[in-house]
Amino acid sequence: MRSHPHHHPAPDLLLAYAAGSLNEGASLLVATHLALCPHCRAEVTRLEEIGGALLEGTEQVAVGDDLLAGVLARLDEPARPLIRMPDVTPRPPPAGMPLLPQPLRSYIGGDLDRVRWRLTIPGLHEAAVPCRGGSVKMMRIRAGMGMPRHTHNGDELTLVLAGGFSDADGHYLRGDFAATDPSIDHRPVADADGDCICIAFTDAPLRLTGRFLRWLNPILRT
Amino acid sequence: MADTTEVDRLNGLLLCVARQRDRQAFVALFNHFAPRLKSFLLRGGMDAGAAEETIQDVMVTVWRRAGDFDPSLAAASTWIFAIARNRRIDRLRRDRRPAFDPDDPALVPDPVDGAMEMMLVEERAALLHRAIRELPAEQAELLRMAYFEDKAHSAIAQERHLPLGTVKSRLRLALARLRKAMSGDTLGEQA
Ligand SMILES: [Zn+2]
Ligand SMILES: [Zn+2]
Structure with a gap:
């Protein structure tokens, strides 16, 4: 089994993540990929260095005279968290190696056993992941099952967490990141050796394009 | 602009804050970064009042978290950029910014041969400034x-x-x- 992903988020996606302009849903997939991909972690570190250099080199705008005094007055305040953390009750880390890396576990409220699957079409279970900005869901595709052929009204990002799938662009295993856009019409097929578990982000509903499957469109849109 | 000495100076100030809780060093950092942070936050779409409140939060976070700063990994400006970016997301969008957890047992570790970055953080930062110009x-x-x-x-x-x-x-x-x-x-x- 290979230990590092072969398919990575595009450079501009990592840039948007490092710059902080990427929405929460897409950021969740990128951050979960980073947990599985030392290569992209190093890249995001470089992108943050670029952010630091741009901050260092930017023009300066004078701040109010009392701002420093205001900051100094707060230094002795008892610490309260300034950055909001995911508002999920922390759980003890699962025994053994969790399948889902952070930050995904904190969104699910635990590991894979906490996911509340619901059957969408035969062979496909889904579970919504509450997240702002776009729709994020976990998907479990039965081994060997082909997804209906579809195209996209917007961007679709997929991260494989277990098993694997193939489409015309390649073969995707744990940690691999796939991105499609409206120009791509594809039919992912899960590997035969086990269920494929993914997390997917879409910023617009999918559109089924297979001849017999158009009637499913209303179902998948929910 | 920023050469290796300037990067060294800022890193040194941040280390003084971390190790000695040195308020003078903190004031020097404030004087250096606050006007830059203000420009960053104004361009991000904040009004002057929100920008100054955010600078306060960022600088208070710098004071509290200075102990986490590791000068072998990042320049002070990179570390402060990341704090300001997260604070801006929180303030502007009220979104979370999902991030991986370096201590997560499910994290795939960095390769051990780790000959990744041979150059010092300071040298890299100085080269970067020049390349940006x-x-x-x-x-x-x-x-x-x-x-x-x-x-x-x-x-x-x-x-x-x-x-x-x-x-x-x-x-x-x-x-x-x-x-x-x-x-x-x-x-x-x-x-
Ligand atoms: Zn990667
Ligand atoms: Zn698709």
């Missing part, structure tokens, strides 16, 4: 927008009346140049 104007401008303006690349394209593909390719070109500079490859200029 030497970027073609249209690339530098898009890069600043991408980092400072909290806009999707598609929104930048619309605002600049450019095709999205052009924005993406200019950003990629700019990043490729900077990455090359950071790896110490200066096209033989200094050889």
Whole structure:
């Protein structure tokens, strides 16, 4: 089994993540990929260095005279968290190696056993992941099952967490990141050796394009 | 602008804050970064009042978290940029910013041979500053927008009346140049 992903988020996606302009849903997939991909972690570190250099080199705008005094007055305040953390009750880390890396576990409220699957079409279970900005869901595709052929009204990002799938662009295993856009019409097929578990982000509903499957469109849109 | 001595000076100030809780060093950091942070936050779409409140939060966080700063991993400006970015997301969008947890048992660790970055953080930062100054104007401008303006690349394209593909390719070109500079490859200029 290979230990590092072969398919990575595009450079501009990592840039948007490092710059902080990427929405929460897409950021969740990128951050979960980073947990599985030392290569992209190093890249995001470089992108943050670029952010630091741009901050260092930017023009300066004078701040109010009392701002420093205001900051100094707060230094002795008892610490309260300034950055909001995911508002999920922390759980003890699962025994053994969790399948889902952070930050995904904190969104699910635990590991894979906490996911509340619901059957969408035969062979496909889904579970919504509450997240702002776009729709994020976990998907479990039965081994060997082909997804209906579809195209996209917007961007679709997929991260494989277990098993694997193939489409015309390649073969995707744990940690691999796939991105499609409206120009791509594809039919992912899960590997035969086990269920494929993914997390997917879409910023617009999918559109089924297979001849017999158009009637499913209303179902998948929910 | 920032050469290795300046990067060293700022890192030294942050270490004094971390180790000695040195208020004078903290004031020097404030004087250096507050006007830059203000420019960063104004470009991100905040009004002056919100920007100054955010600077307060960022600088108080710098004081409290200074112990986490590791000068072998990052320059002070990089570390403060990351704090300001997270605070801006919180303030502007009220979103969370999902991040991986370095202590997560499910994290795939870095390769152990780790001969990744041979150059010192200070040297890399100085090369980076120079490479940014030497970027073609249209690339530098898009890069600043991408980092400072909290806009999707598609929104930048619309605002600049450019095709999205052009924005993406200019950003990629700019990043490729900077990455090359950071790896110490200066096209033989200094050889
Ligand atoms: Zn990667
Ligand atoms: Zn798709």
